Amino acid sequence: MERILEVQNIEKYYGTKSNLSKAIDNISFNVNKGEFVGIMGASGSGKTTLLNCISTIDKVTSGHIVVNQEDITKLKGNKLNKFRREELGFIFQDFNLLDTLTCYENIALALTIQKVNAREIERKVEKIAENLEIKEILKKYPYQVSGGQKQRVAICRAIITNPKLVLADEPTGSLDSKSARQLLENFEYLNQKLQATILMVTHDAFTASYTNRILFIKDGKIFNELIKGNDTRKQFFEKIIEVQTLLGGDLNDCF
Amino acid sequence: MIVFKLSIKNMAKSIKDYSIYFLTLVLGVAIFYMFNSLDSQQAMLEVSKSTHEMINLLISMLGFVSVFVSVVLGLLIVYANNFLINRRKKEFGIYMTLGMGKRQISKIILLETILVGLISLLARNYNWYICITIYVYISCKTF
Numbered sequence: 001m002e003r004i005l006e007v008q009n010i011e012k013y014y015g016t017k018s019n020l021s022k023a024i025d026n027i028s029f030n031v032n033k034g035e036f037v038g039i040m041g042a043s044g045s046g047k048t049t050l051l052n053c054i055s056t057i058d059k060v061t062s063g064h065i066v067v068n069q070e071d072i073t074k075l076k077g078n079k080l081n082k083f084r085r086e087e088l089g090f091i092f093q094d095f096n097l098l099d100t101l102t103c104y105e106n107i108a109l110a111l112t113i114q115k116v117n118a119r120e121i122e123r124k125v126e127k128i129a130e131n132l133e134i135k136e137i138l139k140k141y142p143y144q145v146s147g148g149q150k151q152r153v154a155i156c157r158a159i160i161t162n163p164k165l166v167l168a169d170e171p172t173g174s175l176d177s178k179s180a181r182q183l184l185e186n187f188e189y190l191n192q193k194l195q196a197t198i199l200m201v202t203h204d205a206f207t208a209s210y211t212n213r214i215l216f217i218k219d220g221k222i223f224n225e226l227i228k229g230n231d232t233r234k235q236f237f238e239k240i241i242e243v244q245t246l247l248g249g250d251l252n253d254c255f
Numbered sequence: 256m257i258v259f260k261l262s263i264k265n266m267a268k269s270i271k272d273y274s275i276y277f278l279t280l281v282l283g284v285a286i287f288y289m290f291n292s293l294d295s296q297q298a299m300l301e302v303s304k305s306t307h308e309m310i311n312l313l314i315s316m317l318g319f320v321s322v323f324v325s326v327v328l329g330l331l332i333v334y335a336n337n338f339l340i341n342r343r344k345k346e347f348g349i350y351m352t353l354g355m356g357k358r359q360i361s362k363i364i365l366l367e368t369i370l371v372g373l374i375s376l377l378a379r380n381y382n383w384y385i386c387i388t389i390y391v392y393i394s395c396k397t398f
Contacts, residue, residue, distance in 0.1 A: 057352070078356060085354025096349050100261075100268040110353050157353075 004164055004197045005031040005054065010063030012049055012220075023049040024060075025220035031165075031199060036191040038211035039201045040240070042247070046220040047201045048169060054199065055088060055167045056080060068164050085114055089158030089166040093173040095150045097142040097157075104129075104138040107156045114161060128156050132186055148179025155186060159196055166190070168200040172207045184210040205244060209237035216243055223247060258359065262366040265346075272342055273371055279335045280371070281378050283328045285386050290321045292387070310394075340364070 012024040023046045031037050041047045052058035054065055056072055065072050067087060075083055090096075097106050104125060111121045129135045132152045137145045142153065151171060158166055171187075172180035188210055190196040202208050210233065216224040224243050228236045266273060340347075350360050 055352075081351075081354050081356045083354075084352060088354075090352045096345070096352075098346060098349060100264045113353055113355050113359075 002033040003030055004033050004035075004068060005199070006064075006066040007054070008064045008066065010050075010053060010060045010065060012046070012053060012058070013061045022220050024053065026063075027217075027220070027222055028063075029215060029222065029225075031197060033197055034191070034195045035213060036187070036198045036211045037200070038208040038214040039199065039217060040203060040205075040208050040214055040244075041217035041223075043203065045217045047203075047217050050217065051167055051169055051199070051201045054165075055090060056084060085110075086161065087164045089161065089163035091151070091154050091158050091166065091168040091171045093170040095142070095147075095154045095174075097150060097154060099142055102139055102141055103134065103145065103153045106142065106153055107138075107160055110157050110161050124160055125156070128160055131189070132156055146179070147175050148182060151175060151179070151183055152186060155183075155190070159190060159194070164197065166196050166198045168198060170202055171200065172202070172204065180207065205237060205240045208240055209233050214240060214243075216247060218247055258362050258366060262363050262370065265363070266367050266370055272339060276335045276339055277371060277374070277378075279331055283331060284376070287321070287324060287328060289387055289390050290317055290324055313394075336368075 007027060007029050009026055009028050010024055011022065011026055014021050014023055025046075027050065039047045039050065049058065053060045054067075054072075056075065060073055063073070067083075070083070072080075072083060097103075098109070101109065107125050107129070108121050111124065116124075125138070126135070129138055132155060134149055134152050134156065137149055137153075142150055145153070155171075158168075168187075172183055175183060184207060187198060187200070191198055191212075198211075200207075200211060208214050212228050214226045215222055216226070224246070226236070226239055226243060231239070347360055350363075
C-alpha cells in the first residue's frame, strides 16, 4: 500500500529553556493511502499541535514529516505554497469560508489559485456539489446558509483539488448532532468512493467511530491505537469509550 | 483575474472598514493641499500689498508646518493601514492555507489600496474645493 504520510519521531516544544513544555513528545506513525484516521485526546494533549505540524502551519522542533515522499519540514516559500495548494486540503472547526465570496466562488477559489481554466472549474464544482448535496446553495453567501451546509462547502473546497491528504480539525465541533452525522457520512463517502485519505482530529467518541483507525494521544505521546477492522460502528464506538475510560477523566468531556 | 475580482469584492464588502481608511485619506489629502496651495489662490492675488507681504510670511511659515503635517499624515496612514490589515488577518490566513503565495496576497492588497486611493483622490477634489474656499475666506478676513 502506498504510504501517504510518515511522521518520524517528531517533537514540538513551546516556551523558553527555563520553562519548557512539550506539546508533542516523540510521536511516530504512518498513514496509508485511502485510510480514514482519527486522532483523539483530551484538550491540551497536543492533538491540534500535531495536526498543525503536519499541515505546515506550525514547525516541528525535531523529527521529520514525509508526505508523498517529500520531507515537508524542510519546505520553504514557493515550494511550501505549492505543497499546500496541491497536496493538502484543510477543514476547520469554524469553517473559515470567505464571507465576501459566494459558496461557489469559495469552492472555486482553491482551483483558481492553481490557475485551472474557468470551464473546468465549473464542471468540477458542479460535480462535487451534487455529490455533497449543496447544489442549491452555490449561489448564496456563507452567512446565508446553515452551519452544516457551510461545513460541506468547506469540505468541497478542501477536496476539489484532489489533495493527497485531507486534514480536518474538529470538523463537527460547531455542528448540531444531526448535521454532524450528515457530515460524517459525507466523510465516509469521500473516503470510500473517492479514496480520499483523511486525518481527523476530534475529542468526540461518536465522531471518531466513523474512522478506520484511531490514535489516542496523551501528554504528547501516542497512548493507544485502535483499529476498526471488521467491527460494526457500534462495537467500535464501545471500544473507543473503553479506551477513553482508561485514558482517564475524559469521559466527562464527551457527554 | 481572480486577484482583481477579489479586490473589488473585498472592497465593496468591507466598505465599512474602508470608510475609516477612506476618511483618513480624504481628510489628510485635503488638509495637505490646503496648506500647500494657499499662495496660488485667486483670492490671494487680489489683496492689498501690505496684506500680501504678511501672507508671504505666513506661507513661508506654512512651509515648515507642512513638513510636520506630512509626517503626521504619514504616520496616520500607516496606522490606518495596519488597523485594516489586522482586521483581515484571518482572511489572509485562509488564502495562505489554500496555497496562495505572499506575492499574490500582496497583489490583492496593493490593488485594493490603489482603488481606494483613486476614489479618495476623486473625492478630494470636491472636498478640497469646499475646504479651500472656507479657509481662504477666513484668512482674508483676519488680515
